[in-house]
Amino acid sequence: MLKNLCVTLIFMLLLSNSIFASGPSKGEQLAWTCFSCHGVNGVSQGPATPVIAGISENYIIGAMLSYKYADDLDKASEVLEKHDELEDVRVQPRFSAMMKRIASVYTLEEIRELAYFFSQKEFIMPTQIYDKAAAKKGKKLHKKYCEKCHEDWGTTTDDDVGLLAGQWKQYLTFTLNDFAKGDRETIKKMKKKMNKMLKKHGDESLEHLAHFYASKSE
């Protein structure tokens, strides 16, 4: 058996030098580029760039394609239609301060490698300052308006939802405001719930939610 294994291994080595490379994969090497803003392994040191470690693969692919094809989202849908395995990836208009510039140069293949790499990394919650009273209000809001999809207090990425608990507060505030003001689009049921919340609890409810998710860092 060992001899057979040996022959197979030599054959494989001749075919490709990289099979036995114990070092970082090509996808990881590509991901290094992201570290200087999003932190080593996607664990951002903050205060505003989000942690992208441990986020779902489809979520990252969707975000990157939304930035890449920001000027023509139909193109993104066309690209996705060719890949059955990407049917759960959602592309939506998304406010971009910086990422549009960067995402544009990556191919779908590379984006998938990046997404895979970061999805496999552990989401490490940063330590951050938050307001206890605001967090308490946020907790109630989350339970009423968000928990149904962002289960377990926003700690899960099931169904490719964004990871909320422990994310940087500043980023959450930005993103929630984008959703509220229509600078970032989302699925109908989230929009509906959000409008309901804003109508009843006002703009500060967004801030309260952000404090609540930040409080999960502890």
Added chain:
Amino acid sequence: MSQKKLSRRRFVQVCGVAAAASVSGWSNISAATKAKVVIIGGGAAGTIAAKYLAKLNPGLDISLVEKNKSYHAAFMSNQILSGTWTNDKFNFNYHKLESHGIKIINEEVNDLDLKSNSLMTKSGKKIPFDKLILAAGAEADITSIDGLTSDLVTSNAWTDARDVSKLFEKIRAIKSGGKVLLSIPAGEVNGSMAMYGRVSQIARYFSLQNKKAKILIADAKPQDATQQLFAHAWEEMYPGMIEIQNKLIASKLEGENTIIANGNKLSADLVNVIPTQKANKLAKLLGLNDESGWCPVKAESFESTKIKNVHVIGDAVKGFKGFRKNTQIANSQAKSVAIIIDSLLSSNKLPQALPPLIDSEYSIVGDQYAISSTKLFRLKNNTWNIVTDELSAKDAAKKQRQREYVYAESWFNNITNEMFS
């Protein structure tokens, strides 16, 4: 990782030497002959090259030669001039790099012995290498302006956050309604937007503490899009405070408060001269620079076109078309060179592909207001081609400026953490 290593060793035991010999580059993987990589300079490029080489191949013998025991980041240090960030935010040390198996050698490099592929240090130490990386940065060209001395270079504060703190003291001492003159050279400067960042932060301080003070910029370059964007931002944030004069070339310093530019005398309460830059003097000492003052390299490998097995990254590099000199592109080049050197040492071949290079700068203009510029490059046909080149829009919404403001600080926190953790 250890499991894989074990299986590799087992593989050799089982299959014997003949099989091992059939694999090119096997020798450097075995523990007996660890390949030696020596990196000169512990800044944005050198620390990252060392760390990512260690990540790529923990079996390498990696040494970082850095004459200083601590690092005082120059990037973003203009924030000190508005009093918004303090000196301690810029201080770092190299201790944690050692936990990645990187040897820190606090020595000053003196010479290169090409016969034995070794570096010589001032104290007489000989450091052999298989691959050498020069990441020593840039320095002022003292001959570019009459009357410029190394003391004046230090007090003009372009390379060390501690010098910037001293400059801040001088700015605080300026009389009410006083004037600052900032002289900018025509050539490439490390931190290509940082001189405008400096103006912004001095203006930010004046807008709070010395409202009638003025800043005059004597810029040797003609106006470009970047300067226009800053001028626009300054009019929004600090109307009437800043005057820009282009194509005004400083040729001589007369004392501390006067420069001669285009034959005219210009004086101010504080004159801050940013001199023409060139590759660190080590580049010349080791024979790596050309008449431009920078070190020419091959695009696909960052290997010096002058000396084999020596690679140059960071500010010292003679850039390809569109390259600027800044922390982000130095970081990006360092990761590429790590991939390149690992590939050369293990297979004697260049890697099949490299990640894109990112050249990006944030510049804080004032409270909740920053702008930025991002370029990306891809390696194709043995050169780096620009694939993205974008500057923040002149008419961008407040929201955009605000995000860039907090992202600027996030970038600083993340990139310094990446360097020193």
